[in-house]
Amino acid sequence: MSKYYKITFLFTGLLILFYKPIKKLYDDTIINPVLSKIEPNLVIDLIFAIALLFIVRKVYLNFVNRSYVSGHQWLFSSIAISFYVFIRFYQNYNFFGFTFFDSLKYLDILSFYFLISPLSSILSVFYKKKKTTENNDHLFDDSPIDSENEDALDRNYKAKRIADEIFQSKTNEAIGFGITGEWGSGKTSFLNLLKKEIETKNSENDFIVIDFNPWRNLGVEPIIQDFFDTIQQSLRPYSEDVYREIKEYSNSLLNISKSNIADSLKEILGLGFAFKKNISSDFNSLNSLLKSIDKRVIIFIDDFDRLQANEIFEILKLIRNTAGFDNFVYVVAFDKVYLNESLEHLNIPNPQSFSEKIFLKEEHLIPVTQSQIKEFIKSTLISKVEDKKEEIESYFGDNSLIFRTEHNDIPLNHLRDAKRFLNSFVNDYLQIKDEVIFEDFFLLKLLKFKFYDIYILLFLHKDKFLNNRGQYYGNGGSRYHLKNRYENDNNSNFGIRFKEYKNSILGKFMLDQLNYNEEDVLKVGKIMNKLFEINDYQRRSHLSIVFEKNYHKYFKDNLKTEDLSEVEFNNALSSDFETIKSKLDEWKKKKVLDLVKYRFYELNIDEINSKDDYEKIVKAIFYFANIEVNSSYYGFHFLGYDKTTLQNFISNRDNKITDKFYDGNIQEFKDFILSILNNSSSPYLFESDFLNHVIDDNFNEEHFILSENEIKDVLTKYLRDYLNTSNELSNKVWALFHNCKTIKTELNEQHQRVRTFNYFDDVQELLIEFMKKDLDNFLLNFIEAMPFRGSSQGDNLVGVSHGIKNNIFGSFEVFENWLNDLNEDDLAKPTLFKEEFLEFFTKCKEAEFNKVDFDFKFQPAIDKLKSLEH
Incomplete structure (x- = not known):
């Protein structure tokens, strides 16, 4: 029972017990000299009416905000209302009422205040709660596990063994068990498993289990006070004498602790009692009394290694000396390295073996393995992002270099690290999962989590550490790779890649400027090579971070409005051609057409299901290529399109397109392509450039839907039509004219390869006439x-x-x-x-x-x- 309930019941009891003298005092001091002199009037009516409005408003706000009403609020309001009803209807008082409605008394309004909590609680029943369709909580609170079912590290067998040892121990003095492990190794979870096992074995209630967390206190004295207060409350049901005796003993200890504790540390090191005679007597008396309850007390102490050095020493002193009672068993979880460093800080000799004098046995928790971390992250991600299960499972397969279990390649050392990483990863990934590929996003966020300064360098100074020389089409566009530290010194070395990451510009920067050790450089290198290794390009999705158009997406939690969403692109492509044209015009205003271009490059014939879909995509590509835009570098120009990519998309090699979409009818497919080409708009530049590209010296009529003569006819038509409508020379004239030629590579008399070109019939005469x-x-x-x-x-x-x-x-x-x-x-x-x-x-x-x-x-x-x- 909380103190508020106790105070309420105490106050109510005193009111009932001393009702008559309280009533007489109230009449003599308030009723007769003050309230009896007041007469009702409109001003008082207005004041109480305003008070009523405030009460109604408070009930409404509580209803809207769904304010919590505790049981104590219900109790207090019920008692207050009951008491007022008793006074109002069963006592001989003349209550004043409103001038316009005497039945409603002024004090009735004040009593309504006590109805706020009950009314708020009753009205909350009618509040329409929103139905939750799914659980969107993707955060881990790093809570320790509570049951064997959550034992991902398979440690319950060890908890059973230690529980058996505790039950079987028959010593005549306090004993201590140490559960040791590094930070984040799951010590608290292990303590919970051990408690469950003890509860299972404690069928006859021979043991009393007590939890004590010293970290909630600040300073040595609060720790001592809280420790004995916890023991007091836990043992009180078994003996009031023990309760009182512990109180006296703790007070004596606190009086001593107010002296300089540091002065007595060396005396305590001998593990003998350095107390005054009365303290020793109090200890012996309490110890005997504790034995009389005929139960063993198991005290679990956690978060021991979060304390200051002097506080840690105080806990050890409690275990071994000041609270080392014969029927006490201490189970303490701590990081032994931290414990030794703390004792060394206090100038305690031989701190490495000091804990052996305190704990009968130390059970070291084996660190979590990389395989266990891998499996935990994998299973968690699949449960949170079910629609990406295949991609996640593929990445976490046996061939994943980052997660090879024979080396510590992943920079996550324990489950706590894994949980904290997942907290920073899952929600970010859910927001952008359709715009990135899982592997690249996972690796980059791993880099952010453990090596944030490297992550920031890649964000702010990518041009210093990454190179995107050259344009590559058909698989996403321009690509990044790690810069070789030699490539800027001599162009001849550009193709020579570094054999070790530390020889890249970023690797050298980490070693020379950021003072990273070689082990961490190696860990970063494994991530960076997986993200940007040059030999892996052909297998990269168009959404990979290596492509310049995607790079920025990986460095923000959500897509901005000026980005091209993968979902948005796919939705547009699934609509009719006119809608696609409107969408392309909209994307032009948003200045994301470069992203659209790269996405078009990734379209695959195998992924298109019908002739209608194929034809509208082809028309969309030609429409896209002829969109005129303005840039600071090129001025006004047509967007264009990669010619090889388009050629492959509309070529009919092995009759692949006609068999899939035209039931083998080659002429129907040819007519469709010719309709696009013949109906294009002046100045025909993109179509002309494209067709000239098609009939280069690698042209094979079997691999393209149009013959060489058909292509020549279209190109000649473009030139003729433009010359007929133009009156002056321009670059467009020259472009259309020069596209009306074929280029052949032949061997001359010296057996050297030379390129020759031939203009189509009549095109020179067309230009001469135009001159x-x-x-x-x-x-x-x-x-x-x-x-x-x-x-x-x-x-x-x-x-x-x-x-x-x-x-x-x-x-x-x-x-x-x-x-x-x-x-x-x-x-x-x-x-x-x-x-x-x-x-x-x-x-x-x-x-x-x-x-x-x-x-x-x-x-x-x-x-x-x-x-x-x-």
Whole structure:
């Protein structure tokens, strides 16, 4: 019974017992001189009405907040209301009421205050509780286990053995059992298992089990006081005499302890009694009295190794001396290394063997194995993230390098570490599990948990320690790997990877700047090599941390709105084409199209289930590639798409696509691709670049849905259509023109591999005819300067572009004749540069088309050469 119940019952009893004198005192001091003089009026009515409103408001707030009402509140309110009802209806008092309703008395309002708790409790029954559909508590409170069923470390057999030893011990003095183990090794859990075994064996109640936790106290005196108070309360049911005797004995000890305890430490080391004669007598008297209850007392002491050195010594003194009663058994859990260090701090000689004088037996708990930690983490994660069971089981398989049990590769040393790690991992992973791969996220969070400074370096300074040279498509985009400490010294060493992690830039930084020891560097290295080892790339999911587009996701708990959710992408892809287009436009505004591109790269024919799905994805890719965006580096440009990836996606090698989606009808699939290509919009740049890429010198008609001639026809159509609608020369004209050629690699007479190109039929004539629309700009393009114009006098020479004969006219002579024979009436606009260019051309011809010194008078030619100066 709590002290509040005791006070309430005591107060009620005194009120009933002394009711008459209390009533007389109340009448003489309050009723007759004060309350009897008051007359009801509207002001008093208003005051009590406001009080009633506050009472009603308090009941409402309690209802809304579901305030807890204790049993004591119910009891106190019931007694108060009962007493008021008795006074109100059975005593001869003239209660004043409201002026407008005399039946309601002023004191009735005040008595309503005591109805707040009962009314709140009754109304809470009608509160609609939200139904919990699932348990979202993923945190471990690091509570010790309570039963054999939770014994993940299989230690219950040892608890049974120690329980047998305690029951079988027949010594005539206090004995102590030490349960030793390092921090986090499960000592408290083991004590709980031992208590369960003792409860099972204690069928005849021969033992009294007491728990004492000294860590709840601050200082030596509170520990002594709390220890004997705990013993008092536990033994009181068996003897009031023992209760009183312990009280007197503890008071005597506390009086002594107020002197300088440190001065008497060396005397105590002899383990003899250094007490005054009256203390020794009190001890002997209490010891005899304790024997008379004919029961053995088992005292469990936990959290012993969380105390200060002097407090630890006080506990040892209690066990061996001041509370070393004959029928007492102490079971103490502690870290022996910490105990020895504490005793050494007190200048106690030979601290390593000191505990042997205190404890009859020390049972050392074998440290938890890596295999046990692995199994605990694995089973816990599967229970918390069931939909990722396959991925988790795959990672924790026998081949997992991080969890090899023959080496301490995982930087988690005990179950407490594992639980704390899971507390930081599970909820974060649940928020982002569809955006990352489990293995990479697990390893990075492991790094964060044990080596936070390395984690922060990777977050803040990834460019210093990671390299993402080169672009890789078809499997996620640009990839990171660990920087070799030599690769920036000599480019020839770029391909030579370090054999040991400590030779990477990050490894060297850990050793030289952060002063890590080699063992920890090795542990970090195992994690880093698993995350970024270069030889593992081909097996990486598109969600891996090695890909630049994903890297930031791994360093935050939740996705921000500007990120592309995997779920969001898949949902968009499952909708119709028009919805996909709208979604792509939305993603453009959010500036996440680069992430969309990499996700498109990962699409696999095997994962697409129908012809409709396949065709809308192909159309979506072409639509995506033609989206125009603006960047600080490229300005306005089309997004484009990796050509090889697209080629593979629409090629029909081994009739894979037509057999799966078109019932073997090749023509139907060809018509679909041609419909996309033929209906594309001007300026046709992406489609033109793509088709030109397809018909390179590796082109095989058996591997692609369109023949070479069909591709040539489409490319020629793009050029013709654009030239028909354009009136001036632009880069788009050149791009479309140069795409209308095939490149072949052949062996020359010296058996050297040389590349040759051939333009399609009629495309050169198309360009020559178009030159008439913007002749002067074409002629400006045919002026070619030295590579480092302006660096010296010799670099200011200019010449005629050899592209005139190689790409367009076939020879300089044909070009010269065409230009001389050109009728200016056929030009779309008058030429201002033709005559000067012919003069320049003639000078170059005389120099056998080597570069010459020529001063142009045509201002656009002067501006062009000026812009080319180095």
